[in-house]
Amino acid sequence: MTSGANSPTPAWEPDPETVARANVTALAASVAAADYAALHRWSVDHRAAFWGAVIDRLGIVFRTPPQVVLDDAAGVEEPRWLAGAELNIVESCFTAAAEAPAVVYRANGRRHTVSYAQLQRDVGRAANGLRVAGVQSGERIAIAMPMTYDSVVAYLAVVSIGGVVVSIADSFAAEEIATRLRITGARTVVTQDAMVRTGKRLPMAAKVIAASAERCIVVDTGAGLTLRDEDLAWQAVVAADGSHDPHIAGPEAHTNILFSSGTTGDPKAIAWSQLTPIKAAMDGHFHHDIQPGDVVAWPTNLGWMMGPWLIYASLINKATIALHDDAPTGREFGEFVAEAGVTMLGVVPSLVAAWRATGCMAGLDWSAIRRFSSTGEVSNADDMRFLMALAGGKPVIEYCGGTEIGGGYITGTMVQPAVPGAFSTPALGLDVRILDESGKPADSGELFIVPPSIGLSTDLLNRDHHDVYYADVPTADVPLRRHGDQFERLDGGYLRAHGRVDDTMNLGGIKVASAELERVVARVDGVAEAAAIAVEPSGGGPSRLVIYAVAELDHVADVAAWRRSMQVAIRADLNPLFKVHDVVAVDELPRTASAKVMRRTLREQYPT
Numbered sequence: 001m002t003s004g005a006n007s008p009t010p011a012w013e014p015d016p017e018t019v020a021r022a023n024v025t026a027l028a029a030s031v032a033a034a035d036y037a038a039l040h041r042w043s044v045d046h047r048a049a050f051w052g053a054v055i056d057r058l059g060i061v062f063r064t065p066p067q068v069v070l071d072d073a074a075g076v077e078e079p080r081w082l083a084g085a086e087l088n089i090v091e092s093c094f095t096a097a098a099e100a101p102a103v104v105y106r107a108n109g110r111r112h113t114v115s116y117a118q119l120q121r122d123v124g125r126a127a128n129g130l131r132v133a134g135v136q137s138g139e140r141i142a143i144a145m146p147m148t149y150d151s152v153v154a155y156l157a158v159v160s161i162g163g164v165v166v167s168i169a170d171s172f173a174a175e176e177i178a179t180r181l182r183i184t185g186a187r188t189v190v191t192q193d194a195m196v197r198t199g200k201r202l203p204m205a206a207k208v209i210a211a212s213a214e215r216c217i218v219v220d221t222g223a224g225l226t227l228r229d230e231d232l233a234w235q236a237v238v239a240a241d242g243s244h245d246p247h248i249a250g251p252e253a254h255t256n257i258l259f260s261s262g263t264t265g266d267p268k269a270i271a272w273s274q275l276t277p278i279k280a281a282m283d284g285h286f287h288h289d290i291q292p293g294d295v296v297a298w299p300t301n302l303g304w305m306m307g308p309w310l311i312y313a314s315l316i317n318k319a320t321i322a323l324h325d326d327a328p329t330g331r332e333f334g335e336f337v338a339e340a341g342v343t344m345l346g347v348v349p350s351l352v353a354a355w356r357a358t359g360c361m362a363g364l365d366w367s368a369i370r371r372f373s374s375t376g377e378v379s380n381a382d383d384m385r386f387l388m389a390l391a392g393g394k395p396v397i398e399y400c401g402g403t404e405i406g407g408g409y410i411t412g413t414m415v416q417p418a419v420p421g422a423f424s425t426p427a428l429g430l431d432v433r434i435l436d437e438s439g440k441p442a443d444s445g446e447l448f449i450v451p452p453s454i455g456l457s458t459d460l461l462n463r464d465h466h467d468v469y470y471a472d473v474p475t476a477d478v479p480l481r482r483h484g485d486q487f488e489r490l491d492g493g494y495l496r497a498h499g500r501v502d503d504t505m506n507l508g509g510i511k512v513a514s515a516e517l518e519r520v521v522a523r524v525d526g527v528a529e530a531a532a533i534a535v536e537p538s539g540g541g542p543s544r545l546v547i548y549a550v551a552e553l554d555h556v557a558d559v560a561a562w563r564r565s566m567q568v569a570i571r572a573d574l575n576p577l578f579k580v581h582d583v584v585a586v587d588e589l590p591r592t593a594s595a596k597v598m599r600r601t602l603r604e605q606y607p608t
Helices: 016-021 023-030 034-044 047-058 090-094 116-132 149-160 176-184 205-212 276-287 306-315 331-339 349-358 381-390 465-469 513-522 559-573 599-605
Strands: 068-071 080-083 102-106 108-115 140-144 164-168 190-193 194-197 200-203 215-219 254-260 268-272 295-297 318-323 346-347 371-376 396-399 401-404 407-411 431-437 445-452 481-489 495-500 506-507 512-515 527-537 542-551 580-585
Touching: 016 023, 023 047, 023 276, 034 047, 047 068, 047 276, 090 116, 090 149, 090 276, 090 306, 102 116, 102 149, 108 116, 108 295, 116 149, 140 149, 140 176, 149 190, 149 306, 149 318, 164 176, 164 276, 164 306, 176 205, 176 254, 176 268, 176 580, 190 205, 200 205, 205 215, 254 276, 268 276, 268 527, 276 306, 276 407, 295 306, 318 331, 349 381, 371 381, 381 396, 396 407, 465 481, 495 506, 506 527, 512 513, 513 527, 513 542, 513 559, 527 599, 542 559, 559 580
Parallel strands: 102 318, 140 164, 140 190, 164 254, 190 215, 295 318, 295 346, 346 371, 371 396, 542 580
Antiparallel strands: 068 080, 102 108, 194 200, 254 268, 401 407, 431 445, 445 481, 481 495, 506 512, 527 542
C-alpha cells in the first residue's frame, strides 16, 4: 500500500539485528559515517578511499599491489584504477576455506555439492587442458552453454590462463551466435551437445556448428553427438593435473566480452577487465549483503552479465553458487531453492509474474531466504509483494545497471526500508543525476551516471566509446555519462524506473534493439515494414513487446496470422524468450523529417 503515487510506504523495515550484521554497517563504522546517506556521500566524495576499502574488505589478491588506487589525471573517461598492480582475478575467487561449499547444483535429478578446494582443482585441470589444446593468453574463447557447473569451470579456466571469454547465451539462434563470433574473432567455442528445458532436449552444439565455429570443445551430456574431426570432447581436454599457475597481468587486461544491443546494427561488444569483477563483488558485498555461508541462486547464463556477476559476487564473497539445470519456471526449481538452502534468490520480474499466475511455488519452505534481488526489467509492485510473501516477507533489493557497468548504479541495501518496485539509493562509489529533455535537473527524466567508478567500461570492440556514452551529454555541475534509463524521483529519496529512453528494450531481462526485432519480423509474408516498441502495463511491471506493421500493397493485414508468424520468426532467429504481446496494423509509420521512425510517438499512442 502507498499513501500516494509519489509517497511510497515501505513493505519491509530492517530490524536492529539485520542492520548490525550488515556489511555496509561495518564499513560505515570504519569511516565514522553516521548513517547510510553519509556513507554514500563519503563513497562519492572520496572514491579512491572507498575503492581502497572495498579491495581490503573483499581480500582481492595481488601479485604486485597497486601503487595508487585512482589516477584520474586524464579525466573521467580514462581513469587508471589500481595503477601498477598485477593479478589474476580468479585467485580472488578462492580465498574461502578449502572445505567450504563453492557450488551446489542439481543435474539429472540429483543434487551435488562441490567444495572450494575441488572447484579450484577442476579449474586448474581445465586451464591446463586448454593450454595443451593450444589456447593462448589473450585469445578469445566463446562459451555457449547453459549455466552449469561445467560452464563455471570453463569460464574461470579461460580467465585463469589469461584468455578472454566471449559470452553467448544458450538461447541464441545460429545467426546470433555467428554474429558474436564474427565481432570477436573467437575461433574456439566451449559448448555442450544438448540442453534440457522443461523436459525437452534441445540441440546446443549443432547451433554452434551451424554458426561456422572453427572448433568446438563439447561437454557430453549423453545426446549422442558425433564430433567433427576438428572438435574436441571437454572430458578429454580436462587434464589430470589440477595444479596451475594463473597468468598474471595488469588490472586493465580484458577477461570477458559481453554484448548489449544498440539501436541499430550489430550488438555492442563490451569488454570486461580484471577490474569489473571487483564492482560485481562490491555490489554483492554491500548492496546484497552477501556473506560467507550465503547460498546465492540467480537463474541466468553467461550470455547475460548476471552469469559472470553470479560467479564473482558469490565466490569473492566466500558464498556458495546455487545452479539448477532446467528452466526456473516450474515447481522443481522452487524445490531446489528450498533443498539447497538458498539465502539470496535473484529474479527477473517476468519470472515472478509467471510464478504468481501459475501458483507453482505455493507451500514451499523458503524460510532460509534473507532477501531477493530483482533486475533486468521494470518491476510490478504487486508481483514483488507476492515474491516477498513466498519467504515470509523478506525484502527485494531492486537492482538496475548494465553490462557496461559490471553491476548496478541504482539499487538498495539491507539497512534501508524496501519499497516494492522502487530503488532506495545510487550504488556506492558513484552518483546520479536526473535531467529532463532540456537538460535541466528534474524529478522525472533521463538518469545519468556521475563517473568514474570501477566497473564502468572504457572501451568497446565495435563502437566509439566516447560517442556512445559521453558525446553530447547535457552540461551539469559534474561530468556525466549516458546510460539511457528513465527514472522518477519519489518522496523519501526513492526512485522508480520507467524503462529505456532510446530504441532498446528489456524483454525477459535481456536488452534488445528495436532494429534487431524489426529485421526479423519484417520478413513475415505480407509485411512491408515494421516498428517494434516496448510498452509498460498500466499497473507497472515488465515491458511488453508490441509490433506496428504496414501491409504490402494489395495485401490485406491479418494481425492474428502476423502475430503467430512473427513469434515463430523471433523464436527461430533471435530469442525464444521474447514474446509478442500485440500486433497493430497501420497504414504508415510516423517519421521525422529525416525519415527516422518515431517510436516514441507509437509508444505514446498505444493504449495501456
